[in-house]
């Protein structure tokens with residue numbers, strides 16, 4: 067039978083841990099809670115006992131729950147964090163553990179950087195992506211788009227509105243009697 071329940075006890079016989087496992091689990095010291103490792107360190111060896119064996123994992127889980135309940139009712143100070151069985155439904159972490167985890171997760175803050183072009187302050191990754199060389203503040207914002215012969219002609223972007231207006235006014239006057247294709251050709255030259 068593959069599955070079993072087991073107990074860990076101090077050399078004097080006080081059960082301090084109830085578990086369910088298969089293979090070598092009962093004898094393994096790996097992935098044990100801190101309290102378990104401290105308990106083992108306090109004593110000169112522990113007593114490991116296989117309590118029952120089961121063909122079905124579900125039966126081993128049920129027995130583990132029953133064992134935990136039984137030992138707790140008998141006054142054993144079990145280190146088990148749950149009442150056993152599959153899952154962690156009633157697992158309640160201590161304030162100490164919560165604080166420890168909180169520190170782990172809040173310790174590192176992404177460095178903030180400032181875009182030299184627009185002064186935007188933000189996380190390094192997205193600020194480098196959308197600012198710096200790609201900052202909108204680098205691009206001329208004003209378009210010169212006069213209407214000539216009833217058509218909108220695009221004359222490029224300019225840093226200031228005044229400049230854009232000036233270009234567009236000048237162009238308007240100069241092309242008053244030109245055919246439209248010539249206007250477009252001129253417009254291309256202005257943009258360059």
Ligand SMILES: [Zn+2]
Nearest residue numbers: 181184197201
């Ligand atoms: Zn920017």
